[in-house]
Amino acid sequence: MSEWTMSIDWDDLKTVLAIARHGTLSAAARALGTSQPTVGRRLEALEQRLGAKLFDREAIGLRATALGHSLLEGLEQMDSGAAAVQRQVAARDTGLSGEIRVTSLDWLGDEVVAPMLARFGALHPGLEIELVNDTRVYNLARREADLAFRFGAFTQENLIERRIGEAAYALYAAEDYLQRHGRPEPGDGFAGHAVAYLDRAAGEVPHEQWLPPLAHAARTVLRCNGLRAHLAAVRAGAAMAVLPCLLGEREPSLRRVPLAQAMPLRSVRLGFHSDLRDTPRIRALVDYVVAQFAELADELNPAMKEGAEGKRA
Structure with a gap:
């Protein structure tokens, strides 16, 4: 397992997924319940660890690069799985x-x-x-x-x-x-x-x-x-x-x-x-x-x- 893979946590991945879904840092921040600077810092730190860009900055927002786009299917599956676990736990209350x-x-x-x-x-x-x-x-x-x-x-x-x-x-x-x-x-x-x-x-x-x-x-x-x-x-x-x-x-x-x-x-x-x-x-x-x-x-x-x-x- 490479060094950068070990340093990625679920919050980093949720940030990537939220940006991909909503297209801007501010919209992703609202969806995550945090601030735009926090989302921006988290994305920048992750891209530095990876040594690659996950999003291209455009006038209307952020667009996933080839690498970023290749991660989305897996991230969607992880998010769906995590949500299912949360619902199952909540249902046992x-x-x-x-x-x-x-x-x-x-x-x-x-x-x-x-x-x-x-x-x-x-x-x-x-x-x-x-x-x-x-x-x-x-x-x-x-x-x-x-x-x-x-x-x-x-x-x-x-x-x-x-x-x-x-x-x-x-x-x-x-x-x-x-x-x-x-x-x-x-x-x-x-x-x-x-x-x-x-x-x-x-x-x-x-x-x-x-x-x-x-x-x-x-x-x-x-x-x-x-x-x-x-x-x-x-x-x-x-x-x-x-x-x-x-x-x-x-x-x-x-x-x-x-x-x-x-x-x-x-x-x-x-x-x-x-x-x-x-x-x-x-x-x-x-x-x-x-x-x-x-x-x-x-x-x-x-x-x-x-x-x-x-x-x-």
């Missing part, structure tokens, strides 16, 4: 103790998932729960997270997916905005009104894509990458925006703008790897959040309480 890593996104994680996890953690002092709100799709097979809350369907293999709720969306405006501008008229394309939308990088978002054709004469005053910014703009009386009903209805100064269209719905889904099906802490948390979402059903979708039917986005 016999008590409600240890760590649970959960991923969610945007308002759902902040307003709904976080309070649930905090209450569950308070009931079970032996648990340490970590919540990461991120638009990135975490790989549950690689144990990047144990549980994931999403609006879209899960596509990875060997996952258990449950639809646990329906989140309704509607157009909201502040009371003082409506007093100044009046209620929007769909017939004139919301002329004289101001609207906030998600940024263009979000693409066509199901809960929002119905509004632009309806409000074609309205002025777009803000585009941003999160619904909390929309909420702030609407609360300030500067614009109307599509918001989750759970957020909009909790704001005393906001009013739901009545429209002929039914409120669009997005299904909230919970997923976890099948290897963790019988892990006590995972099973207990899944059962808990399912019950909690059932209690929140009317807030997530007011149409259920009002006797109206929503239109699923």
